[in-house]
Amino acid sequence: MNICVVGAGATGLVAANELVKKGCKVSVFEAENQHGGLVRTVEVGNEKLEVFYHHIFTNDVEIIKLIEELNLSSELMWLEPKNAIYINRKLYPFTSPIDLLLFKELSFIDRIRMGLLVFKAKFLKDWMELENISSRDWIIKNAGKDVYEKVWGPLLVSKFDYDADKISGTWLWNKFKLRGSTRGKNINKELLGYMKGSFGIIYDKLVERIIDAGGEIHYSSPVDRIEPQKDKTLNVHSNGKVYNFDRVIVTTSPEIFGKMNVPLPEEYSEKLSKVKYKANICMILELSEKLSDYYWVTIAEKDFPFVLLIEHTNLVADNDYKSHVVYLSRYLDKKNEFYSLTDEEIQREFVKYLKIMFPNWDESKIKRVHINRTDYAQPVIVQQYSKILPEIATPVENLYLASMAQIYPEDRGQNYSVRLGKQVANMIK
Numbered sequence: 001m002n003i004c005v006v007g008a009g010a011t012g013l014v015a016a017n018e019l020v021k022k023g024c025k026v027s028v029f030e031a032e033n034q035h036g037g038l039v040r041t042v043e044v045g046n047e048k049l050e051v052f053y054h055h056i057f058t059n060d061v062e063i064i065k066l067i068e069e070l071n072l073s074s075e076l077m078w079l080e081p082k083n084a085i086y087i088n089r090k091l092y093p094f095t096s097p098i099d100l101l102l103f104k105e106l107s108f109i110d111r112i113r114m115g116l117l118v119f120k121a122k123f124l125k126d127w128m129e130l131e132n133i134s135s136r137d138w139i140i141k142n143a144g145k146d147v148y149e150k151v152w153g154p155l156l157v158s159k160f161d162y163d164a165d166k167i168s169g170t171w172l173w174n175k176f177k178l179r180g181s182t183r184g185k186n187i188n189k190e191l192l193g194y195m196k197g198s199f200g201i202i203y204d205k206l207v208e209r210i211i212d213a214g215g216e217i218h219y220s221s222p223v224d225r226i227e228p229q230k231d232k233t234l235n236v237h238s239n240g241k242v243y244n245f246d247r248v249i250v251t252t253s254p255e256i257f258g259k260m261n262v263p264l265p266e267e268y269s270e271k272l273s274k275v276k277y278k279a280n281i282c283m284i285l286e287l288s289e290k291l292s293d294y295y296w297v298t299i300a301e302k303d304f305p306f307v308l309l310i311e312h313t314n315l316v317a318d319n320d321y322k323s324h325v326v327y328l329s330r331y332l333d334k335k336n337e338f339y340s341l342t343d344e345e346i347q348r349e350f351v352k353y354l355k356i357m358f359p360n361w362d363e364s365k366i367k368r369v370h371i372n373r374t375d376y377a378q379p380v381i382v383q384q385y386s387k388i389l390p391e392i393a394t395p396v397e398n399l400y401l402a403s404m405a406q407i408y409p410e411d412r413g414q415n416y417s418v419r420l421g422k423q424v425a426n427m428i429k
């Protein structure tokens, strides 16, 4: 069987690898000149580094299994992060339940209520009931207004911008559940996984396996049209050429898929148009000195232009980056004016606020800056999301959509892309 996979990100490469294993002839079409999608890398010092920060959790079983299958387990490191929250211009440690108990920005009662909410979330099984309530209302109902306004409100705005109030309780519940279960028996200790040489080595290995098995990867080859044929095959258009396949799997966002001129019934097209994403701007700073001892700092300040500060080299201490590596990240709506700023303007704005956070720090410590953006960083998980989820098997025979937005009720992540890639490959008979 002759199969086309559109997109060489995690989902597309996993699906392609599964299919070549079954003996299919697979051609992957990728719009960019490199594979990896959101997990693509740049060179920093003598290492490769993801352009967007990545780690995995101990309960990410699908990707751990894939790492084993690719004989890369020796490269997987489990590391203990130190996390913090920046609020009212102060940094507070925020890794363990003890940190929460000592968190002075909330009253003692609110700290207990917040802790209980996170604890309870771990045991809640029926996520469907949370589909009908917003994260905002769920927190206010269970932990009070102050907990929402001081901690979770700014965080939801920072991730979902104008849509923060529409986010389903399911999304936040999942975040609590995930972080809770990555602690294991010792609830004060969290472990995060990272690959020596970056997560990019997983995707390099998948590409190697696909090519060794006779598959092809077409880089710089955006697919702009998919045309169903009378004999149930599909014509795929890319760079002015037409290719014919028995099956096609598209792993782009539903929005991009919706623009591929596929004749789809209105009901399905409507679902595609209802799924929205937030964009992301991510700045990597190569610094001559470290900023703090923390790995993950959540910024709960309404006026800040970035929402996360990730000091990667505080997690991955054993490295050859030749610099201290820091990511500054901002999720936002594509229509937000900030997204139209030039890279220079973004750098200026981010650096201005970094100096507010660390008054003794200045630009002279910057060795190199990389700014990356993506229009499709985070699906917006609104209430009743299950009703707008597009089916993986599209109404056009032999055409499949397997996008990050179809990962639900869990939130996007490499682990679930691996699961989705395998799922869609198994649907092909």
Ligand SMILES: Cc1cc2nc3c(=O)[nH]c(=O)nc-3n(C[C@H](O)[C@H](O)[C@H](O)COP(=O)(O)OP(=O)(O)OC[C@H]3O[C@@H](n4cnc5c(N)ncnc54)[C@H](O)[C@@H]3O)c2cc1C
Pocket: 006, 007, 008, 009, 010, 011, 012, 029, 030, 031, 032, 035, 036, 037, 038, 039, 052, 053, 054, 055, 056, 221, 222, 223, 224, 251, 252, 253, 256, 280, 282, 329, 374, 376, 377, 378, 402, 403, 404, 412, 413, 414, 415, 417
């Ligand atoms: C800021 C950020 C931080 C993250 N942090 C983590 C983390 O810590 N841990 C974790 O596990 N996950 C994390 N993720 C999520 C993870 O990166 C994704 O879940 C995963 O990479 C999605 O893979 P994918 O293949 O579904 O999509 P993508 O990676 O988006 O791949 C889609 C591919 O399709 C290509 N494409 C688009 N249009 C076309 C076209 N017309 N023709 C051909 N090709 C096309 C794109 O170029 C891309 O390569 C993060 C994501 C972001 C944005």
